[in-house]
Amino acid sequence: MTPRDTDLTQAGLAPSGRGRVLLLACGALAHEIIALRRMNGWDHLDLQCLPAIWHNHPERIVPAVQDIVAARHGDYDRIFVVYADCGTGGQLQAACDSLGVRMIAGPHCYSFFEGNTRFAEHADEITAFYLTDFLTRQFDAFVWKPLGLDRHPALLDMYFGNYETLVYLAQTDDADLTARGAKIAARMGLTFERRFTGYGDLAKALAQA
Structure with missing residues (x-):
């Protein structure tokens, strides 16, 4: 399974110029991110999701994040990784640090939701x-x-x-x-x-x- 975008056009999240932030997120968080975007009028946030099932294969997360950040950093003012550690053993944080992007703090979504x-x-x-x-x-x-x-x-x-x-x-x-x-x-x-x-x-x- 390869990384896939959410349906950005249908969700109202299609990129439109500068001054924008790309949220690179776990697919398990798409519903919540879209809800928060709509509730708060965060029209500058665009969303791209990796497959939620990759929580069963955390070794796939870091390479995919690295590839997408490298491919899309020129399209956005900032990229924010909406993953916690999620079983990567600190590797995702290290990758984000080396790429100069931020990620959400915490060991997993159970922690940051509570x-x-x-x-x-x-x-x-x-x-x-x-x-x-x-x-x-x-x-x-x-x-x-x-x-x-x-x-x-x-x-x-x-x-x-x-x-x-x-x-x-x-x-x-x-x-x-x-x-x-x-x-x-x-x-x-x-x-x-x-x-x-x-x-x-x-x-x-x-x-x-």
């Missing part, structure tokens, strides 16, 4: 499995099927036997997504907890971008 400071206060939650709005919508495609649980349900205990709680970090107050999250927790045999985070540090990072 707020990195607040998430760090839950560092002892080693038995918690986290969902966001995106993962609640796409749980089967991004978790259940890639782990083979649709074909081998007996593997559930091997993967998640040490977990106790499913924590749904909700970006939106959506009753349907909350119900989906509760059903996922029941399917996994976990206690369900919902925390409304809103957009957390993502909103702050984009405002600064």
Whole structure:
């Protein structure tokens, strides 16, 4: 799978001259970024996404970011990388530093959605499995099927036997997504907890971008 743009024309994000910022983001954040752009009138921000499934292959993220920054830096005044570390072991931050571009702070989206400071206060939650709005919508495609649980349900205990709680970090107050999250927790045999985070540090990072 190769990097792909979101549908920029349909989303109203097509580049139009100077004074613009390119957001190079994980596809799992596209919905939230577009919502924040519309809510705040950030018309100077354009969006290009890498495939969300690359969270299962973090080794692909850094080379793709490097290639796109090299190809598009002349088209924009700034490029902002809307990824946290996301399993790259510090390599993404090192690449951004060498390229002279900024990225969002934090280890992963669970942290910056809740707020990195607040998430760090839950560092002892080693038995918690986290969902966001995106993962609640796409749980089967991004978790259940890639782990083979649709074909081998007996593997559930091997993967998640040490977990106790499913924590749904909700970006939106959506009753349907909350119900989906509760059903996922029941399917996994976990206690369900919902925390409304809103957009957390993502909103702050984009405002600064």
